[in-house]
Structures are given as C-alpha cells and as structure tokens.
Amino acid sequence: MKILFVCPYPTGTAASQRFRFEQYFPLLQALGVAYATAPFLSHRAWQVLYRKGHTWAKIMAVLGGFLRRLGWLFYVGRYDLVFVHREATPLGYPFFEWAVRFLWRKPMVFDFDDAIWLPNTTDTNGWVAWLKFHKKTALICRWAATVSAGNAYLADYARQFNPNVVINPTTLDTEQWHNPAVWP
Structure with missing residues (x-):
C-alpha cells in the first residue's frame, strides 16, 4: 500500500501534524507501507508565514504552494490512498480534494483536529481573509471515504x-516527546 499525506506544513514543524499522523511514520515503515508527504508550504515559507510583514514572501509562498499542488495532481495516481490533514490549500475552493475524489477516484481520508470550518484569521494575515472558503470543510467531508475527527464535537459536525x-x-508519543525528570 502507498499513502500520500497531504498537509499544510513541512514535516516536523507543526504540532497538529506531528500528533495526528507524523508520529506513526515509523510504524507504517515497519509494516511495509510506503508513504510520502506533500506539504503546501516549504520550510522557507513556514519561517515567514506568521511573522508580521514579509508580504511579498508570503504571496510567493502561497503561489509556490499552489504550484506544488498542481504538480501533485500528476502523481496522485501512484498512491492507493490520500490522507488530507486539514486541507490541501489554505485559500479558495477545495479543487485539489475534488480532483482526488472525482478525477483520480482515489479513496481519501480527511483528518482534522480543530473546528476549521469556523472563520479564523491571524492579525498578521487578516488581509487574506476574503480569499478563504469556509464551506470547504463540509465539501471535503462529503467527498471523503472516511473522516477522521479529533473529538466528538468535530465528529458530530462531520456526520x-x-x-x-x-x-x-x-495522541502523544511519550517515548519521543516527554518532559525530562525535574528531580534526580
């Protein structure tokens, strides 16, 4: 089996991804499951995204992410399953998820751990709020073979x-992520 993990952020940078699926990569590998990640943002983009200013770098980062997603459409057929964490793109209609479902006809698992259907914008990036499509969560839930929700509230929404x-x-991998003992 081959799984493509579609995610917003570069591997190893965001807690949501680490705790939702990245911590299971060694297990998948041990089971002989091949996988790849397809982050929307590059490491460089991740460095500036939530900083004040850097408007041009942010615009280029988002354009680069959309170009990566276009490239992704050409090789999605190599995978048996597509696992989408949160969304394929942060802005606009969920075209890429639509393509997985209706063009490639691949089973898609849609995973989320926050109420991502609610409007939410940071102070530093509020100027792009009008580009977001908040109904995308409902559409992706509808198109997914399975929805993986982080809790009962999110599951009720998805149902x-x-x-x-x-x-x-x-979950938290306590062998990998733990607090050191504070006493001898």
Missing part, C-alpha cells in the same frame, strides 16, 4: 455530511 466518521483523538 452532517458523511456517515463514515471515526473519532481519532490526538
């Missing part, structure tokens, strides 16, 4: 659009 919903609580 409005898809009966195939599992509650997959965010």
Whole structure:
C-alpha cells in the first residue's frame, strides 16, 4: 500500500501534524507501507508565514504552494490512498480534494483536529481573509471515504455530511516527546 499525506506544513514543524499522523511514520515503515508527504508550504515559507510583514514572501509562498499542488495532481495516481490533514490549500475552493475524489477516484481520508470550518484569521494575515472558503470543510467531508475527527464535537459536525466518521483523538508519543525528570 502507498499513502500520500497531504498537509499544510513541512514535516516536523507543526504540532497538529506531528500528533495526528507524523508520529506513526515509523510504524507504517515497519509494516511495509510506503508513504510520502506533500506539504503546501516549504520550510522557507513556514519561517515567514506568521511573522508580521514579509508580504511579498508570503504571496510567493502561497503561489509556490499552489504550484506544488498542481504538480501533485500528476502523481496522485501512484498512491492507493490520500490522507488530507486539514486541507490541501489554505485559500479558495477545495479543487485539489475534488480532483482526488472525482478525477483520480482515489479513496481519501480527511483528518482534522480543530473546528476549521469556523472563520479564523491571524492579525498578521487578516488581509487574506476574503480569499478563504469556509464551506470547504463540509465539501471535503462529503467527498471523503472516511473522516477522521479529533473529538466528538468535530465528529458530530462531520456526520452532517458523511456517515463514515471515526473519532481519532490526538495522541502523544511519550517515548519521543516527554518532559525530562525535574528531580534526580
């Protein structure tokens, strides 16, 4: 089996991804499951995205992400399953998820751990709020073979659009991520 993990951020940079699926990569590898990640943002883009200013760099980062997604459409057929964490793109209609479902006809798992259908913009990036399409979560839920929700509240939302919903609580790999002992 080959899985493509479509995610917003570069591997190893965002807690949401680390705790939702990245911590399972060694297990997948041990089971002989091949996988690849397809982040929207590059490492360089991640460095400036939530900083104040850097408008031109942010615009270029988003354009680069959309170009990566266009390239991704050419090789999605190599995978047996597409796992979409949160969204394929942060702005606009969920065209890429639509393409997975209707052009490539690949099973898609849609995973989210926040109420991402609610409008939310940071102070530093508020100027792009009008480009967001907040109904995309409902559409992606509808198109997914399975929806993986982080808790019962999120699962209830997803079930409005898809009966195939599992509650997959965010977990922490305590062997990899732990607090050191504070006493001898």
